[in-house]
Amino acid sequence: xxNAYRPHLPVSDATPVITLHEGNTPLIPVPTIAAEIGKKVxxxxxxxxxxxxxxxxxxxMTLAISKAKEEGAKAVIxxxxxxxxxxxxxxxxxxxxxxxxxIPDGYVALxxxxxxxxxxxxxxxINGNFDRALEIVRELGESYPVTVVxxxxxxxxxxxxxxxxxxxxxxxxxxxxLCIPVGNAGNxxxxxxxxxxxxxxxxxxxxxxxxxxxxxxxAPLIEGAPVKHPDTVATAIRIGNPANWEKxxxxxxxxxxxxxxxxxxxxxxAYRLLGQEGIFCEPASAASVAGLLKLRxxxxxxxxxxxxxTGNGLKDPDSAIKYSSTQLRQGIEPDLERVAQAMGF
Amino acid sequence: xxNAYRPHLPVSDATPVITLHEGNTPLIPVPTIAAEIGKKVxxxxxxxxxxxxxxxxxxxMTLAISKAKEEGAKAVIxxxxxxxxxxxxxxxxxxxxxxxxxIPDGYVALxxxxxxxxxxxxxxxINGNFDRALEIVRELGESYPVTVVxxxxxxxxxxxxxxxxxxxxxxxxxxxxLCIPVGNAGNxxxxxxxxxxxxxxxxxxxxxxxxxxxxxxxAPLIEGAPVKHPDTVATAIRIGNPANWEKxxxxxxxxxxxxxxxxxxxxxxAYRLLGQEGIFCEPASAASVAGLLKLRxxxxxxxxxxxxxTGNGLKDPDSAIKYSSTQLRQGIEPDLERVAQAMGF
Numbered sequence: 001x002x003n004a005y006r007p008h009l010p011v012s013d014a015t016p017v018i019t020l021h022e023g024n025t026p027l028i029p030v031p032t033i034a035a036e037i038g039k040k041v042x043x044x045x046x047x048x049x050x051x052x053x054x055x056x057x058x059x060x061m062t063l064a065i066s067k068a069k070e071e072g073a074k075a076v077i078x079x080x081x082x083x084x085x086x087x088x089x090x091x092x093x094x095x096x097x098x099x100x101x102x103i104p105d106g107y108v109a110l111x112x113x114x115x116x117x118x119x120x121x122x123x124x125x126i127n128g129n130f131d132r133a134l135e136i137v138r139e140l141g142e143s144y145p146v147t148v149v150x151x152x153x154x155x156x157x158x159x160x161x162x163x164x165x166x167x168x169x170x171x172x173x174x175x176x177x178l179c180i181p182v183g184n185a186g187n188x189x190x191x192x193x194x195x196x197x198x199x200x201x202x203x204x205x206x207x208x209x210x211x212x213x214x215x216x217x218x219a220p221l222i223e224g225a226p227v228k229h230p231d232t233v234a235t236a237i238r239i240g241n242p243a244n245w246e247k248x249x250x251x252x253x254x255x256x257x258x259x260x261x262x263x264x265x266x267x268x269x270a271y272r273l274l275g276q277e278g279i280f281c282e283p284a285s286a287a288s289v290a291g292l293l294k295l296r297x298x299x300x301x302x303x304x305x306x307x308x309x310t311g312n313g314l315k316d317p318d319s320a321i322k323y324s325s326t327q328l329r330q331g332i333e334p335d336l337e338r339v340a341q342a343m344g345f
Numbered sequence: 346x347x348n349a350y351r352p353h354l355p356v357s358d359a360t361p362v363i364t365l366h367e368g369n370t371p372l373i374p375v376p377t378i379a380a381e382i383g384k385k386v387x388x389x390x391x392x393x394x395x396x397x398x399x400x401x402x403x404x405x406m407t408l409a410i411s412k413a414k415e416e417g418a419k420a421v422i423x424x425x426x427x428x429x430x431x432x433x434x435x436x437x438x439x440x441x442x443x444x445x446x447x448i449p450d451g452y453v454a455l456x457x458x459x460x461x462x463x464x465x466x467x468x469x470x471i472n473g474n475f476d477r478a479l480e481i482v483r484e485l486g487e488s489y490p491v492t493v494v495x496x497x498x499x500x501x502x503x504x505x506x507x508x509x510x511x512x513x514x515x516x517x518x519x520x521x522x523l524c525i526p527v528g529n530a531g532n533x534x535x536x537x538x539x540x541x542x543x544x545x546x547x548x549x550x551x552x553x554x555x556x557x558x559x560x561x562x563x564a565p566l567i568e569g570a571p572v573k574h575p576d577t578v579a580t581a582i583r584i585g586n587p588a589n590w591e592k593x594x595x596x597x598x599x600x601x602x603x604x605x606x607x608x609x610x611x612x613x614x615a616y617r618l619l620g621q622e623g624i625f626c627e628p629a630s631a632a633s634v635a636g637l638l639k640l641r642x643x644x645x646x647x648x649x650x651x652x653x654x655t656g657n658g659l660k661d662p663d664s665a666i667k668y669s670s671t672q673l674r675q676g677i678e679p680d681l682e683r684v685a686q687a688m689g690f
Binding site: 026123 | 365366369371372373392395396397398399420422435436438439445447450451455456458459460462463464465466467468469470471472473477478481484485488489490491616617620621622623624625657658659660662665666669670671672673674675676677678679680681684685687688690
């Protein structure tokens with residue numbers, strides 16, 4: 001990804017490129033969702049779950065780790081229980097660096113950490129909450145020779161903006177609407193950076209309206225105040241106090257976009273709808289499609305719309321079983337006629 | 346994938362292309378594994394776990410479902426508890442067909458079926474074993490209007506051969522060795538078809554030695570007889586009586602390749618080694634790398650080697666936790682010095 005977009009990224013010949021061939025993810029048309037809206041719209045999903053560690057975080061992490069290595073780092077650290085820890089671990093180890101992940105003790109299901117452990121991260125659980133873990137990470141970054149790769153790392157957004165480049169490269173222009181899940185609000189900020197940069201370079205002659213969607217139980221940007229106990233099935237965007245709050249509001253204004261909340265039921269309905277189009281994403285990813293469907297009456301006729309799917313559904317098999325479209329039917333007698341009958345023949 | 350390789354596939358303008366943008370998966374250099382071998386070899390992994398449903402099966406299924414739809418099918422069926430059922434369900438639903446999956450009752454962990462259920466497959470569990478399920482599937486295909494997409498479907502291998510095309514397109518020639526896990530022996534057959542076809546077209550001027558690896562507890566091709574109760578951690582190649590037995594032996598001979606067995610311990614060691622290069626695959630996939638390391642003394646100096654990784658590690662989170670390189674450390678006091686100490690500073 002760095003090599004593909006080298007002139008537009010803060011790298012030089014001295015930067016060692018630590019890559020797992022992230023990016024270049026498919027932009028897949030979803031005609032059944034377009035048909036639900038009508039008005040001759042075209043709808044695509046940007047399926048970033050097909051990145052090497054299964055989420056869009058890889059775009060930021062390839063750059064963050066490459067720059068850390070360029071600057072002589074021997075170790076990186078983040079506080080994260082999800083996609084960030086997986087990406088940090090994979091790229092750090094790939095680059096020959098130690099990878100530390102700090103988490104709150106007793107809080108995290110082991111399944112969420114499986115990837116970080118496979119990649120060889122050193123996962124440390126502290127007797128404290130997530131905010132305390134993040135504080136310690138920042139203090140470590142100031143006092144010890146370890147690079148922080150949480151969202152405070154400026155290279156993360158620089159890398160993530162390449163997703164917008166890919167969308168424009170695939171469509172030949174920016175879409176009319178860019179629908180995107182919003183948690184920490186880093187990705188919406190990064191997409192906007194990418195679209196603006198490409199417009200300045202003449203690669204697109206318009207900018208999209210940035211339509212951000214938060215889960216209703218975790219919607220500080222819509223409520224205008226931090227949410228103390230955010231609660232939603234969309235765990236990847238369950239963030240009560242987004243790090244990029246001000247930047248996100250600036251994007252909303254500059255792009256003539258808007259932010260809205262979608263309920264867990266709307267998110268899961270979109271999740272199942274995507275499944276039946278053959279696309280398996282994390283519940284949080286489906287917020288973009290849920291939001292589009294919620295605003296269907298306001299979609300301009302003939303619009304081109306891209307919905308961002310940030311993570312692979314395989315990351316969350318429990319939700320898949322719990323919320324899937326169909327159920328297992330058991331106890332069928334093993335003969336041709338009985339099975340045919342069960343199939344409706 | 347069909348559109349990328351249209352002239353080399355059995356499709357016409359009348360074939361509706363049912364696609365999720367499968368294929369075009371990365372060929373990733375793995376320098377640490379090359380360094381373990383020495384002799385100036387270059388080693389790459391073909392990471393087919395980044396296909397839309399997380400395995401190489403998507404390559405065959407896009408073609409099988411497209412042809413089924415061309416022939417007027419309204420429903421498809423397979424007996425499968427793993428990657429095949431996920432791919433069949435995704436592509437069938439994508440194409441607007443019903444997808445049936447037949448499984449033995451009480452045998453399958455629900456997690457293995459999560460994908461098929463999300464994609465909207467109708468999963469039927471019979472009071473019988475897997476062989477009986479496969480028999481009924483074949484009978485249904487003969488007597489009812491439903492297309493069988495198990496490995497008997499001839500289009501599966503035709504689609505899978507595109508992985509060989511991609512390897513040659515990326516390297517500019519065929520590799521010296523192609524290391525590949527062998528279960529049903531379909532994929533090794535398909536790769537060989539692809540290499541041979543490309544050589545005839547002048548796209549490569551040599552053919553690889555096809556090095557196939559089975560798990561020691563499930564190695565009928567090495568033992569020369571079916572294995573009644575195959576047993577290995579590499580579940581995706583736990584097959585006692587491969588469907589493509591004769592074809593695989595023909596490939597071994599024609600390519601001057603060979604088949605070998607690797608133990609579960611060797612497979613897991615390779616699995617961890619890949620993890621620490623940032624690559625997370627199914628245990629079965631790691632058999633290709635385990636086999637290469639086992640034969641390291643016989644690798645020709647300066648050889649270019651491709652190891653096929655067939656599936657995404659996210660498909661099997663239980664193995665990830667059980668066999669990962671590192672472990673979680675708990676109970677650390679939440680202050681800077683204690684954490685720094687735990688990190689070794």
